[in-house]
Amino acid sequence: DVKVTQSSRYLVKRTGEKVFLECVQDMDHENMFWYRQDPGLGLRLIYFSYDVKMKEKGDIPEGYSVSREKKERFSLILESASTNQTSMYLCASSLIAYEQYFGPGTRLTVT
């Protein structure tokens, strides 16, 4: 079975802190994705990566950056956390053109 893991299920950070969310997949997938999910807004794509060191902006990249140094790991970085970045963050991976598999999510609260 495909396994996508995320470093934390729950995280509480203060405004202005630098936050790292990590995602690891064990199926040698080329593509990895970071989404955020908010009530009433659904899933929105922040960034995705189609290969090591390659990244593309999604719909809402502002305030975020990403890093993919190894194929299995995709990190989302909040350079200076703000309260409007309080959300559920979901990581996913896939082979090209195939189904996406999701991690359990990280619920981030910024106070």
Added chain:
Amino acid sequence: KQEVTQIPAALSVPEGENLVLNCSFTDSAIYNLQWFRQDPGKGLTSLLLIQSSQREQTSGRLNASLDKSSGRSTLYIAASQPGDSATYLCAVRGSNYQLIWGAGTKLIIKP
């Protein structure tokens, strides 16, 4: 621009009923369509993936159909159970790596 709509937003039915969830999309030029399930506070679980060349996919009590020409997909759940209670999301993939998401249907199966 592709838009994905799921109607109804919420559905409550007695246990044992067969039911249909709907997903419509505005641009028929899709690569595939995927149905997901999400339990409260959790990540997404992939249920079924239908490639653009396929008409339907089945997994256990679930059957998903795809009609590209009319921009519609349905998820049929047979003999519903309380454990089927969840939010069901559909997403379509176009010519890039991104999925376009519906807002979901929240399903409640009453014992």
